[in-house]
Amino acid sequence: MTALVPLPVLLPLLGAALTLLLVNRPLPQRLVSVSCLSATLLVAVLLLVRAYRHGPLVMQIGAWPAPVGIVLVADQLAALMLVVSSAVTLCVLLYSIGQGQGETGESAPLAIFHPTYLVLTAGVTNAFLAGDLFNLFVGFEMLLAASFVLLTLNGTRLRIRTGSTYVVVNVLASMIFLISVGLVYAATGTLNLAHLAARLDELPDGVRLSLQLMLLLAFGIKAAVFPLSAWLPDSYPTAPAPVTAVFAGLLTKVGVYAIIRTQTLLFPDERAGKLLLVVAGLTMLVGILGAVAQSDLKRLFSFTLVSHIGYMIFGVGLSTVAGLVGAIFYVVHHITIQTTLFLVAGLIEQRTGSTDLRRLGGLARVTPVLGVLFFVSAMNLAGIPPFSGFLGKLGLLQAGVAVGGVLPWTLVAVGTLTSLLTLYVASRVWSMAFWRVPCQTVRPSAPLPGLTVGATTVLVVLGVALTVVAGPLFDVTTGAAVDLRERTPYIHAVLPGGPP
Amino acid sequence: MSGTGANLMSFIAIGVLVGCGVSLLLERSLSRVLLGVILIGNGVNLLIIFGARPGGAPVAGVTERGAMSDPLPQAMVLTAIVITFGFTAFLLAISYRSWYLTGDDEVPDDIEDQRIVRRAARKEVSAVDLGGEPPELDPEQLDAPAPGQRGEGPG
Numbered sequence: 167m168t169a170l171v172p173l174p175v176l177l178p179l180l181g182a183a184l185t186l187l188l189v190n191r192p193l194p195q196r197l198v199s200v201s202c203l204s205a206t207l208l209v210a211v212l213l214l215v216r217a218y219r220h221g222p223l224v225m226q227i228g229a230w231p232a233p234v235g236i237v238l239v240a241d242q243l244a245a246l247m248l249v250v251s252s253a254v255t256l257c258v259l260l261y262s263i264g265q266g267q268g269e270t271g272e273s274a275p276l277a278i279f280h281p282t283y284l285v286l287t288a289g290v291t292n293a294f295l296a297g298d299l300f301n302l303f304v305g306f307e308m309l310l311a312a313s314f315v316l317l318t319l320n321g322t323r324l325r326i327r328t329g330s331t332y333v334v335v336n337v338l339a340s341m342i343f344l345i346s347v348g349l350v351y352a353a354t355g356t357l358n359l360a361h362l363a364a365r366l367d368e369l370p371d372g373v374r375l376s377l378q379l380m381l382l383l384a385f386g387i388k389a390a391v392f393p394l395s396a397w398l399p400d401s402y403p404t405a406p407a408p409v410t411a412v413f414a415g416l417l418t419k420v421g422v423y424a425i426i427r428t429q430t431l432l433f434p435d436e437r438a439g440k441l442l443l444v445v446a447g448l449t450m451l452v453g454i455l456g457a458v459a460q461s462d463l464k465r466l467f468s469f470t471l472v473s474h475i476g477y478m479i480f481g482v483g484l485s486t487v488a489g490l491v492g493a494i495f496y497v498v499h500h501i502t503i504q505t506t507l508f509l510v511a512g513l514i515e516q517r518t519g520s521t522d523l524r525r526l527g528g529l530a531r532v533t534p535v536l537g538v539l540f541f542v543s544a545m546n547l548a549g550i551p552p553f554s555g556f557l558g559k560l561g562l563l564q565a566g567v568a569v570g571g572v573l574p575w576t577l578v579a580v581g582t583l584t585s586l587l588t589l590y591v592a593s594r595v596w597s598m599a600f601w602r603v604p605c606q607t608v609r610p611s612a613p614l615p616g617l618t619v620g621a622t623t624v625l626v627v628l629g630v631a632l633t634v635v636a637g638p639l640f641d642v643t644t645g646a647a648v649d650l651r652e653r654t655p656y657i658h659a660v661l662p663g664g665p666p
Numbered sequence: 667m668s669g670t671g672a673n674l675m676s677f678i679a680i681g682v683l684v685g686c687g688v689s690l691l692l693e694r695s696l697s698r699v700l701l702g703v704i705l706i707g708n709g710v711n712l713l714i715i716f717g718a719r720p721g722g723a724p725v726a727g728v729t730e731r732g733a734m735s736d737p738l739p740q741a742m743v744l745t746a747i748v749i750t751f752g753f754t755a756f757l758l759a760i761s762y763r764s765w766y767l768t769g770d771d772e773v774p775d776d777i778e779d780q781r782i783v784r785r786a787a788r789k790e791v792s793a794v795d796l797g798g799e800p801p802e803l804d805p806e807q808l809d810a811p812a813p814g815q816r817g818e819g820p821g
């Protein structure tokens with residue numbers, strides 16, 4: 167079974183090489199990338215089942231024993247993230263293939279799209295599986311390099327201008343991450359996460375705290391937590407729809423995953439808890455207020471993305487098992503829903519040629535299917551029962567109430583307010599784009615390609631299915647959270663003989 | 667080379683490199699930002715090297731076991747150099763493309779800033795701050811006029 171662990175990284179990389187060879191032959195290229203991602207999804211499901219039943223799976227690459235060699239670890243959290251991310255990337259890939267059939271000109275997909283997309287996937291899975299800090303860094307860099315290319319596809323003026331902000335900010339974040347990796351190694355002499363968990367405890371308090379804050383700073387930029395989030399709504403909306411969708415779904419969540427992993431495994435004390443709570447509240451409020459002020463659909467969704475990152479940070483900041491359960495569940499929910507919303511925005515753009523709310527109108531009558539897709543996922547995001555957004559928010563709020571105290575109660579209030587404001591934003595989009603009598607005629611384009619609508623529908627159904635399987639899903643997230651808080655399952659799996 | 671490893675001078679050098687890099691990062695021109703990234707990257711690489719145990723070349727048979735330097739940071743720095751190199755090349759490509767398309771390589775203002783500047787130029791900021799948007803700018807009221815002006819509607 168351990169042989170399965172590196173496959174989620176290897177399969178997409180292999181696919182990237184193959185699709186690069188097949189650049190001039192669209193059909194085989196598409197077949198290769200779809201089958202690679204399907205195989206990744208299958209492997210991820212197997213890993214999750216195995217990790218749920220028998221604990222973490224560890225692969226020591228090259229058979230070098232743990233603190234020396236590179237390890238890949240698939241515990242419940244990593245495996246769950248793998249399953250969700252590969253399902254979402256597969257759907258978005260299908261969407262982009264469907265879009266390619268219907269479009270020409272500037273937004274037509276290039277042959278380079280498939281290899282880059284697969285490298286991005288490999289970077290994401292590598293970050294999830296990484297068992298040491300430097301490998302985590304390499305995973306981040308892989309997905310970043312691919313995201314640079316995807317964000318500036320075709321090199322149009324607008325994409326270059328917004329892309330330059332994205333590149334500079336993210337290179338800076340990588341530098342900060344690299345500095346913290348260097349400092350961690352200088353202070354402890356190891357980078358293996360399980361080994362670090364023991365070694366970091368021996369450090370003086372001040373050194374530990376500064377290392378923790380450096381790592382939080384680097385991951386905070388990647389996850390777009392409030393004071394570090396201004397780059398996101400500026401750079402995401404200009405990219406092609408599938409690219410924005412997969413960025414919104416996955417890239418920020420990799421940052422959140424890194425925060426969860428390091429805060430629980432390396433720094434299990436609750437010293438950063440208050441800081442995280444304050445930051446989480448600000449992220450929720452500032453993000454959603456930004457969304458209220460927007461009139462462009464894609465920018466609006468970028469702001470709700472920033473805002474809802476706050477919920478996950480809230481769960482981590484509570485530093486309890488219940489908080490972590492809520493945070494992990496929310497990550498799963500949010501990856502699915504935010505991707506869906508951006509895909510729907512892409513469909514609207516394809517149908518009408520615009521995502522500007524001031525120009526849209528009457529879509530509910532023109533394309534009822536689009537109306538249903540948007541309505542279900544928007545209500546899901548806002549947290550209307552019985553959707554998974556409601557369950558995730560309920561879990562987090564209950565965890566906050568259970569902790570008690572001024573700050574958690576404030577966060578509970580802010581969380582509720584943000585949820586209501588999200589509902590306001592969603593209903594505003596609904597009434598302007600879908601219900602209003604159209605003020606400008608909708609572009610009489612051909613009907614939407616079946617594959618794009620199909621892929622989006624699958625994602626919407628997945629989002630709804632999260633409610634149906636909420637029981638087992640909460641079992642898995644609870645298992646993951648308990649393992650994270652105990653730390654021993656992870657450490658024992660990586661270092662069976664105890665830390666040297 | 668079995669030097670003394672980390673000393674004050676090396677850390678001052680790292681500080682100068684990173685400091686110059688940060689001040690270059692704050693510039694608007696992408697080519698200066700690029701130079702800043704290169705300087706910071708080199709500073710960080712030095713930091714990683716100096717953070718580890720110094721000593722002779724870590725090759726069995728060349729150096730005594732106890733006198734070897736730590737090979738792991740050297741491997742990490744190699745990886746980091748490659749990554750920084752790739753990013754530098756990409757930034758260079760972007761700044762060239764930006765110059766090619768627009769005649770300069772400056773990082774633009776973000777959209778909200780541009781909006782505020784435009785409104786200030788039309789002296790709208792105060793009106794918006796005091797009384798909300800005028801009805802013709804408020805998209806939510808676009809279909810408010812009398813039914814006669816609505817047209818037929820879709821379909």
